[in-house]
Amino acid sequence: MILFAVVVVSIVTLVHFTASKIVAEQSRAQQQSISPAISLIVDQLLKPLHVSQTLAEAKELKDLMKNPEVDEKTVFEMLRRLELEFDMEFFIASDLTRMQYNSNGTKLALVEGKVDWYFRYKEWQQDAIADIGQWEDPNFYIDLKVYDDKKFVGFFGISKSLDSFVDIFAQYKALHGYDFIFVDQDDNIALSSDPELIVNKTVFTTLQSLEWYEGLSSERIAKGSLNNALVSINGKDALIAEVKVDPFGWTMYLLTPLQARQTEISRSFIVSVVTLLVIIFALFFLIYHLLYHFKKDMQKNFQTDPLTRLPNRNKVELRYAEMLDKKQSVGLILIDIDHFKTVNDTHGHNAGDQVLRQIAKLLQNQLRDGDVVGRWGGEEFVLLLPDTTADQAFEVAQKLRENLAKMTASTGSISLQVTASFGVSHTDTERALTDLLGYADDALYQAKRDGRNMVKMQLAKAA
Numbered sequence: 001m002i003l004f005a006v007v008v009v010s011i012v013t014l015v016h017f018t019a020s021k022i023v024a025e026q027s028r029a030q031q032q033s034i035s036p037a038i039s040l041i042v043d044q045l046l047k048p049l050h051v052s053q054t055l056a057e058a059k060e061l062k063d064l065m066k067n068p069e070v071d072e073k074t075v076f077e078m079l080r081r082l083e084l085e086f087d088m089e090f091f092i093a094s095d096l097t098r099m100q101y102n103s104n105g106t107k108l109a110l111v112e113g114k115v116d117w118y119f120r121y122k123e124w125q126q127d128a129i130a131d132i133g134q135w136e137d138p139n140f141y142i143d144l145k146v147y148d149d150k151k152f153v154g155f156f157g158i159s160k161s162l163d164s165f166v167d168i169f170a171q172y173k174a175l176h177g178y179d180f181i182f183v184d185q186d187d188n189i190a191l192s193s194d195p196e197l198i199v200n201k202t203v204f205t206t207l208q209s210l211e212w213y214e215g216l217s218s219e220r221i222a223k224g225s226l227n228n229a230l231v232s233i234n235g236k237d238a239l240i241a242e243v244k245v246d247p248f249g250w251t252m253y254l255l256t257p258l259q260a261r262q263t264e265i266s267r268s269f270i271v272s273v274v275t276l277l278v279i280i281f282a283l284f285f286l287i288y289h290l291l292y293h294f295k296k297d298m299q300k301n302f303q304t305d306p307l308t309r310l311p312n313r314n315k316v317e318l319r320y321a322e323m324l325d326k327k328q329s330v331g332l333i334l335i336d337i338d339h340f341k342t343v344n345d346t347h348g349h350n351a352g353d354q355v356l357r358q359i360a361k362l363l364q365n366q367l368r369d370g371d372v373v374g375r376w377g378g379e380e381f382v383l384l385l386p387d388t389t390a391d392q393a394f395e396v397a398q399k400l401r402e403n404l405a406k407m408t409a410s411t412g413s414i415s416l417q418v419t420a421s422f423g424v425s426h427t428d429t430e431r432a433l434t435d436l437l438g439y440a441d442d443a444l445y446q447a448k449r450d451g452r453n454m455v456k457m458q459l460a461k462a463a
């Protein structure tokens with residue numbers, strides 16, 4: 001019952017412990033994959049945005065852009081200075097001169113119908129726009145509207161070659177093992193760790209055209225967020241984390257391969273299970289041993305005489321049954337201390353107890369392994385001698401009688417001699433113990449009657 005309870009409690013603990021460990025592991029893995037992605041967004045997109053936003057507010061820039069007599073030399077000088085300082089390429093698109101100046105020293109006339117982005121974004125509500133353009137060498141642009149007293153005077157921004165992103169993304173992928181894609185407001189893939197997905201000659205790949213996206217259920221798509229969606233990419237499961245890049249209205253999808261996480265989770269699962277199994281087995285073992293020893297102790301107490309620590313009647317009966325089972329012949333000796341009442345009466349009951357203990361010890365010391373000496377009750381002892389003939393049993397009794405008579409029992413300051421009378425019986429057939437005891441008791445009675453301190457034997461009459 002106790003063991004059952006231990007096992008049930010352990011299993012419940014195991015399940016609880018493992019489940020919480022898995023949840024913790026899942027969250028840790030989720031966080032682990034998201035945090036480098038966040039720092040990627042911050043480094044590659046938000047930092048340039050903040051730098052350009054701060055510069056777009058600069059008075060020097062506004063003064064330059066509102067001046068109809070643009071001093072191109074000053075403009076290029078300023079852009080070059082910014083490029084050196086921030087290690088990014090900058091541009092100014094002036095509404096007044098309809099000219100775009102780049103920090104690499106080039107310029108481009110902003111002609112309607114030819115330079116599409118300028119006229120399109122000018123009409124947009126948004127002040128910050130992220131965009132991919134310049135198709136000969138595709139660039140990532142951040143275009144910021146510049147106002148002078150609320151009057152639109154043009155765009156200021158940064159540009160970054162897509163090739164530079166490809167390298168950085170490849171490094172991230174190698175380090176963290178996941179793929180990611182940035183999609184713009186129109187679900188065009190603007191940036192991705194997969195170079196194949198990046199714009200090619202003005203043709204964008206759309207999110208909807210991706211194989212894994214097509215595999216999503218309609219309910220999943222209807223939810224409006226792909227966060228935590230499980231998708232299959234080239235036959236391998238991946239989990240999606242969706243991160244909004246608000247300033248541009250972009251969204252980043254982080255695709256974490258599940259295999260790596262599963263290995264990590266199953267490793268921690270195995271560790272938990274093994275730990276708990278060890279605990280369960282240790283508990284099981286401990287309780288089993290406690291119960292075993294408890295049972296043994298109980299049994300021992302139940303079968304042991306408390307005064308002499310010799311086997312009691314119960315134990316003697318068991319041992320006799322074992323000898324019969326083994327088809328052994330048995331010599332039985334019944335011993336009764338002579339005039340023991342006098343010992344008690346003269347020296348007290350405690351002294352009598354001590355004498356009984358010393359006699360028990362002497363009997364124990366004289367016997368062979370396999371012989372049994374027990375206390376039959378009061379001042380009576382019984383001996384079982386397996387595989388012994390009647391004559392041998394008689395001789396053993398004689399020897400014991402002599403040794404007992406020679407023994408000096410000491411009880412505190414008093415030393416005294418005791419003798420005992422012996423009744424011997426024997427059987428080499430399956431005879432009841434009471435019968436054998438009956439014969440030994442008769443023999444003992446004779447020994448008492450004939451003067452005590454002697455051995456008498458009575459054998460069963462042949463049937």
Ligand SMILES: Nc1nc2c(ncn2[C@@H]2O[C@H](COP(=O)(O)OP(=O)(O)OP(=O)(O)O)[C@@H](O)[C@H]2O)c(=O)[nH]1
Nearest residue numbers: 336337338339340341342344349350352353378379
């Ligand atoms: N101290 C002590 N005495 C016990 C114990 N069990 C029995 N006795 C005593 O043993 C004595 C047995 O006395 P009796 O049966 O009259 O026999 P006896 O005095 O030994 O005389 P015989 O047997 O005729 O030689 C009694 O006084 C019991 O009280 C015990 O555990 N401790």
